[in-house]
Amino acid sequence: MTSKTEGRFPDPHEFEVPAELEGWEEMYPSHQLFSGDREEWEKNQFWFQDKIHAPEAIPPLDHIFQEAWQISLSQYTTRVFCIPPAQGIAQRMVGCYLYICAIAPPPDEVQGAKAERFGARVFPVFQNYDELWEKWLVKFKALGKEMDELKIPTELPEFISEEEVLPAPKGYYVSYDIIEGFDRLVNMMFKGWQYHFEMLNLSYLAYLMFVDVARGLFPGISESSIGKMVAGANVAMFRPEEELCQLARKAFSQNSVADILKGDGSANEKIEQLENLKDGKNWLEHFNNVKSPWFYVSCGSGWYHHEGSWITNLDIPFGYIKSYLEQLDNGETIERSLDKIEKERDEIVAEYRALIKTDEDKKTFEDTYNNIRSIYRYAEDHLFWVEHWFHTIWYAKVREFGQLLVNCDMLDEVDDIFMFNRYEIPELLTEVSTGWALGVDIPMRSEHYKATVAKRRKILEAAKKWNPQPALGIPPEEVAEPFTVMLWGITTDRVQDWLKGVDAVAGADVSEIKGFASSAGSAEGPAKVLKLLKDIVDVQPGDILVCASTNPSWAPIFTKIKAAVTDIGGLTSHAAIVCREYGIPSVTGTGIATSAIKTGDTIRVDGDTGEVTIVERAA
Amino acid sequence: MKHVIDFKYVDKGSLNSVGGKNASLGEMIKAGIRVPHGFAVTTDAYLNFITATGIIDNIYGALVHMDPEDIKALDQVSEKIRSLIVKTAMPVETQKAIEEGYGELSKEYHDRNIPVAVRSSATAEDLPTASFAGQQDTYLWTIGIAQVMVNVKRCWASLFTSRAISYRIKNDFSHEDVLISVGIQKMVSAKTSGVMFTLDPTNGDLSKIVIEGSWGFGETVVGGYVNPDKFIVDKVTKEINERTISQKHIQCVYDSGKDEVVHIDVDEEMQLERCLIDDEVQELVRIAKIIEDHYGSPQDIEWSIDKDIPFPENLFIVQSRPETVWSQKKSMPILGGKSSYQIMMDRGSKRIKI
Numbered sequence: 001m002t003s004k005t006e007g008r009f010p011d012p013h014e015f016e017v018p019a020e021l022e023g024w025e026e027m028y029p030s031h032q033l034f035s036g037d038r039e040e041w042e043k044n045q046f047w048f049q050d051k052i053h054a055p056e057a058i059p060p061l062d063h064i065f066q067e068a069w070q071i072s073l074s075q076y077t078t079r080v081f082c083i084p085p086a087q088g089i090a091q092r093m094v095g096c097y098l099y100i101c102a103i104a105p106p107p108d109e110v111q112g113a114k115a116e117r118f119g120a121r122v123f124p125v126f127q128n129y130d131e132l133w134e135k136w137l138v139k140f141k142a143l144g145k146e147m148d149e150l151k152i153p154t155e156l157p158e159f160i161s162e163e164e165v166l167p168a169p170k171g172y173y174v175s176y177d178i179i180e181g182f183d184r185l186v187n188m189m190f191k192g193w194q195y196h197f198e199m200l201n202l203s204y205l206a207y208l209m210f211v212d213v214a215r216g217l218f219p220g221i222s223e224s225s226i227g228k229m230v231a232g233a234n235v236a237m238f239r240p241e242e243e244l245c246q247l248a249r250k251a252f253s254q255n256s257v258a259d260i261l262k263g264d265g266s267a268n269e270k271i272e273q274l275e276n277l278k279d280g281k282n283w284l285e286h287f288n289n290v291k292s293p294w295f296y297v298s299c300g301s302g303w304y305h306h307e308g309s310w311i312t313n314l315d316i317p318f319g320y321i322k323s324y325l326e327q328l329d330n331g332e333t334i335e336r337s338l339d340k341i342e343k344e345r346d347e348i349v350a351e352y353r354a355l356i357k358t359d360e361d362k363k364t365f366e367d368t369y370n371n372i373r374s375i376y377r378y379a380e381d382h383l384f385w386v387e388h389w390f391h392t393i394w395y396a397k398v399r400e401f402g403q404l405l406v407n408c409d410m411l412d413e414v415d416d417i418f419m420f421n422r423y424e425i426p427e428l429l430t431e432v433s434t435g436w437a438l439g440v441d442i443p444m445r446s447e448h449y450k451a452t453v454a455k456r457r458k459i460l461e462a463a464k465k466w467n468p469q470p471a472l473g474i475p476p477e478e479v480a481e482p483f484t485v486m487l488w489g490i491t492t493d494r495v496q497d498w499l500k501g502v503d504a505v506a507g508a509d510v511s512e513i514k515g516f517a518s519s520a521g522s523a524e525g526p527a528k529v530l531k532l533l534k535d536i537v538d539v540q541p542g543d544i545l546v547c548a549s550t551n552p553s554w555a556p557i558f559t560k561i562k563a564a565v566t567d568i569g570g571l572t573s574h575a576a577i578v579c580r581e582y583g584i585p586s587v588t589g590t591g592i593a594t595s596a597i598k599t600g601d602t603i604r605v606d607g608d609t610g611e612v613t614i615v616e617r618a619a
Numbered sequence: 620m621k622h623v624i625d626f627k628y629v630d631k632g633s634l635n636s637v638g639g640k641n642a643s644l645g646e647m648i649k650a651g652i653r654v655p656h657g658f659a660v661t662t663d664a665y666l667n668f669i670t671a672t673g674i675i676d677n678i679y680g681a682l683v684h685m686d687p688e689d690i691k692a693l694d695q696v697s698e699k700i701r702s703l704i705v706k707t708a709m710p711v712e713t714q715k716a717i718e719e720g721y722g723e724l725s726k727e728y729h730d731r732n733i734p735v736a737v738r739s740s741a742t743a744e745d746l747p748t749a750s751f752a753g754q755q756d757t758y759l760w761t762i763g764i765a766q767v768m769v770n771v772k773r774c775w776a777s778l779f780t781s782r783a784i785s786y787r788i789k790n791d792f793s794h795e796d797v798l799i800s801v802g803i804q805k806m807v808s809a810k811t812s813g814v815m816f817t818l819d820p821t822n823g824d825l826s827k828i829v830i831e832g833s834w835g836f837g838e839t840v841v842g843g844y845v846n847p848d849k850f851i852v853d854k855v856t857k858e859i860n861e862r863t864i865s866q867k868h869i870q871c872v873y874d875s876g877k878d879e880v881v882h883i884d885v886d887e888e889m890q891l892e893r894c895l896i897d898d899e900v901q902e903l904v905r906i907a908k909i910i911e912d913h914y915g916s917p918q919d920i921e922w923s924i925d926k927d928i929p930f931p932e933n934l935f936i937v938q939s940r941p942e943t944v945w946s947q948k949k950s951m952p953i954l955g956g957k958s959s960y961q962i963m964m965d966r967g968s969k970r971i972k973i
Contacts, residue, residue: 083967111968213954220819355826368962
């Protein structure tokens, strides 16, 4: 039932998951499972594993982001901005992993009805992007603030306080606050994700329009050349790294501070030492001033609670500062020169523009380029505010509920709350409220919940060891949905490679891997295959990073590595963008790099052609 | 009257006296491009040759009322004129000038008889409006003054091949107006040679540099005897967009035993080996851009890489001429003057095949 396919992947309804994963279905909402009543439709779609948003097995509560984006991404395409041929992206869970599919275009009459609206609704966004962005940021920050200010009781009082009863009873109490609080928290998450896609689909559309123009004028122009014209340097996603650089610079000018920061102790030990120094206090003040919002950055992608974020895991930013200080000691530059990057980009654009022969074409180029220059930064800006800042707040709030459940002895650990999905948690909270309301010595179903946590943790552990199929179902003749191509890096060729590659990798005998030529140049060196986030500290200068996909908070290691290779990600994936900025070669969206390449293998990365060659296997 | 003139003293203003190819070599030297050294035998020397020896009347007399469609008559007349030129002795002062020029060139390269390429360079060739390319002769690996003299005359004679005659008649060039110069240039001991265009010759795209190359002398590429390796490079970002490595069966090399340039089989293991590494491609691109900027128009360039000199000093440009096909076309808007709104509608309504 596995890889013997003739131009197709395993049937999603016959596909089996390992026995150790038994019971995985209970962890997710049932509308997200392949089901008999939808079999006819489901088996005719092409489902591929979403390694961008869900490279790892998904804990039940973390699944909320997936549910939220399925609705939001899809609605903007189908019903808000009405992109005529595009439908939404559907999701299904298989053994703790997320599979997604771009739904086939709607009938012609629907496409026609959408076309009228499309023209009228989309263009104004392109024209007024800067103003719309200002508004977006205001409302998004307000939403995050509202979430941050949500009061969640982590203890239940023996008796309700006087003030809530006299002179007039308040009318509703902590038993209700708990239930409402979680509902509001979930609602805010969904709302945040509605905002997330407000202009994202359109920023990709603008990119594709510019690609059409560039390809028309300069046939065969590479994606990475187009990327060089489009890349925005001064975007929010780079701010955390810039703030770290500044902190490192500040410490570098004060030996006593630098010495502490270069030490081997934990972040907390260093903070303690700094507090005893005048300069140290001063430095800490600077650190605390920029911490919010700029260090509300996930240590990973923001999609998993266990990744932690810089503010909850200060060892990470302190580790980066330490390595920046070491670089400064060696006389190296740690900052990206924004001016230089922008100047280079403008020169490239000017050179292409000068090669256009007619005034008509120059104008079309100019117009579409101006569109993309303004709106494309959304692709990077929204990422910081939603996946990093907003998610960091979310995790903190969820953990307050976790603390409440631990305090009520419903769970053993705060993070156990993530083992329940968003539909189940209200049940736990309702039972807590009920038990409190009923009085004293009320038996609770703690054992049941704790057993569920233990079982689910085992399932997730087993799922981590399992390497699921890259895709299920029938591959389409042509992959054209913009998100699928650009973000996930799934193309017709890639699907064909998967069909071949699945077998080949099982034989572990692949020496040539193909992906997107995302950042030009070539490099040869030792591969460092990053399977777990924590291994990031092992990356050595000169390594070639091989990973499922990269994350913005990894920025500081891009000054160390020689090249990057990812399993998943198109030309606008994070790895592609960052590698272009740092001028290091990268091949993204190979599908199989992390399984075909082993740490220590010598590999060659050709960012011009998208080829990765295993030159020599590690002994 | 100057019979010969060093490439160093030649530029685009010298077209009438040294022909297009030679003038262009001088221009490139001025632009700082590495060109093998050499000198031109002037058009004056040629004109002096046909007038002083009196063969001028026989030549132009034979061409009166020539019918360009009458292949047989054309061939006969061509043969007659060319053998007349080759048999007639050169004036002594011209001989002396060429001898001196060749002697100095040999001395410069510390050789008694330096191998040279002897090439014709006509005054009407290589103009953007009249591609005479390939209509005159080239003699590679010419060694010794006697052979140089013979090949100079052969080049003069090449002005009267059947093709050249009929081309001039059909395109309304007067035979008398087109003169010929000869370039005598140090031979590059070529490992790899080829051509490059500063636009994509398949579609006129100005953002590309297209390089074609093969083993040995460039004749196999120019003459179409091999499928060359092909590299398409983005002129702006210098990214190599395409590398097509072909099976290169034969190469053109100098056979010292036979003392001639021969076509031989390429060693089997070299046939599929790429003839240019990326560094060489990038150096060619760098030079191509300088040449194009210097002339201010798209160029068709011949290059050679010497096997006896280290990179990058071994990379020589042996010729550059204006690209004639696309440069003459009137530029039409490729995108049909569409606004970005229309581009958006096109993209948004693109029917997706399933």
